[in-house]
Amino acid sequence: MKPSDPATPPKPKRRLGLAPAAAPPPPRSALDLARDVARGRGEMTETAALERFGVVRPARALKTTVSLCPDCLTYAPALVYVKGGRALIRKECSVHGMRDAVLENDARYYFLSNKDRSGVVFAHDRVFDIPAFLGVGEGCCEGGACDGTDQTANKSCTVLVEVTDACNLACPVCYSDAKGDKKLPLAAFKAYLEALIVKKGGLDSVQLTGGEGLLHPEIWELLAFACEHPKIKKVYLPTNGLLVNRPSVPERLARYKAKLMVLLQFDGTSDRTDAALRDASPARARREVVDKLGELGVFMQLTMTLARRVNDDEVGELIDFAMRHDHVKVVALQPATYSGRYELAPDPTERLTLSDVVKAVVRQTRRARVQERDFVPIPCSHPNCGWITLFLRRAGLVHNVVKYVDLPKVIDSVAYKTLLSTDELRGAVDEGGGVRGAVTKLAKGLVRSQDMFTVAIKPFMDRHSYDQDRVDNCCHHLLDTKGEARSFCEYNALLRQSDPWDAFPSLASPVE
Structure with a gap:
């Protein structure tokens, strides 16, 4: 037997019949995982889908999609169907079984879309056709801008940046459960936005949110960077209002009023209401904020x-109050989402939906006449993600004008809650023909951007109402840590708990 060469290391022995260990597969994105669940569901007939999910007629299937198990947050195949006049979703988890939730209490307000791709669409009587201006290019998720979605037909209307996880309230309905003491460093804030601007070429709007953004020790530096950046069109500052009345705060906000809107x-x-939703009594402070910022033109x-x-x-009282203040341009109505710190005994089958809010506006508003048909889906996102209506305020009169406005042109220019210039607004008015066209043509010459008032309804999703089709077409984004x-919606329903703020400095740490 020939002795082995001491300079040559022996070959590693392996058990007979075992192949070498394969390299671990690359991590798969959330979108890939959702698509795995959707695969195979897109070939079912309506009858097969109803049987598969145990839904009995006279229920009518609308589509299959991908949702979440509300118990374990794994992706689950789901069926959207109509029963008793309501649009419902039933999802099936291999561990926890079937779970149901309501999507719309009035199914007439639930739209299918040519954007629905996580399954198959069965019904075609409520299909929302995307306007022609939405073409490929400047997509909300192009260039890796949003890894959780695959949309390429829409832009990113709003980017939220959470600058702190601290808050001076402990609201029972806080979607983020803000109760920390951390801050996003100024350098990171700048780097995050600059990187996104490189990918997007520019941003329609940026929100500096929290927690309570005004608790950030460098909030004025953050605002200055965003408001002075030439590639950011509008800046929004959400606040509960309690810190706005501090000395010099309103005046400092007014420095940026050319680009800034305060979301109170x-x-x-x-x-x-304040006791139930905020566990506080901020009503007086809020009214003072409205008056003070009005004096300053913010x-x-x-x-x-x-x-x-x-x-x-x-609802009607708030809209009437807002309409009396010319500097209040938008009322945003948001049915509570069962994410974060929701302490009001959530019932996923008995919740407020978009149709409930529309009907409340119509029934309760006194200062202006508005009808259900005056509310329309926002074209830039999925049709179930938000609806708006538009009013013109002039000389003490308020008139709904959504039927006269080329809404796709408005949305394409400024997203759903930014402000058009006077020329842009007049260009968006559809004159039509005949006597009405002549009157509209005359009236549009009198329209000014400062006269516009918007009511927007934004029903955010949670683990119960989650629909992957809406996520795939989201234009309302939040930057993670x-x-x-x-x-x-994807972040709050699925990702927030696994994205802690531990790596960030505390509010009390020295400014960099």
Whole structure:
């Protein structure tokens, strides 16, 4: 037997019949995982889908999609169907079984879309056709801007940057459960936005949110960077209002009023509403903020979180209040989402939906006549992601004008809650023909951008109402702690708990 060469190391022995270990597969994106669940569901007939999910007729199937198990947050195949006049979703988890949730209490308000790709669409009587201006290019997720989605037909209307996880309230309906003491460093804030601007070429709007953004020790440096950046069109500052009345704060905000809009949390007009939703009594402070910022000419949005049998009877009062203040340009109505710190006994089958809010606006608003048909889906996102209506305020009169406006042109220019210039607004008015056309042509010459008022309804999704089709077409993004843009609803329903702020400095740490 020939002795082995001591300079040659012996070959490693392996057991007979075993192949060499393969390299671990690369990590798969959330979108890939969702697509795995969707695969095979897209070939079912309507009858097969109803049987597969145990839904009995006279229910009518609308589509299959991918949702989340509300118990374990794994992707789950789901069926959207109509029963008893409501649009419902049923999802199936291999561990926890079937789970149901309501999507729309009035199925007439639930739209299918040519963007629905996580399954198959069965019904075609409520299909929302995407306007022609939405073509490939400047997509919300192009260049890796949003790793969780695959949309290429729409731009990113809003990018939220959470600058702190600290808050001076402990609201029972906080979607982010903000209760920390961390801050996003100024250098990271700048780097995140610059990187996204490189990918996108520019940003329509940026929100500096929290927590309470005004708690950040460098909030004025953050605002200055965003407001002075030539590639950022509009800047929004959400706030509960309690810190706005501090000395010099309104005046410092007014320095940026050419680009800034303050989004004031304003849930209603009664003390019981504030006690239930905010566990506080900020009503007086909020009204003072509205008055003070009005004196300084700072544009505002009033943001109302809505909960069934809490403040859904105060919608009209808030809109009437807002219409009396010319600097308040938007009222945003947001049915409560069961994410984060929701402490009001959520029931996924008995919740406020978009149709409930539309009907409340129509029924309760006194200062202007508005009808259900005056609300329309926002074209730039999925049709179930948000609806708006537009009013013209002039000489003490308020008139709904959504039927006269080329909404796709408006949305393409400025997203759903930014402001058109006077020339852009006049260019968006559809004159039509005949006598009406002549009157409209005359009237449009009198239209000014400062006269416009918007009511927007934004029903965010949670683990119960999650629909991958909406996520795939999201244009409302939030930057995670690494600076990556995520669908706002996807982040809150699925990703927030695994994205801690531990690596960031505390509010009390020295400024860099």
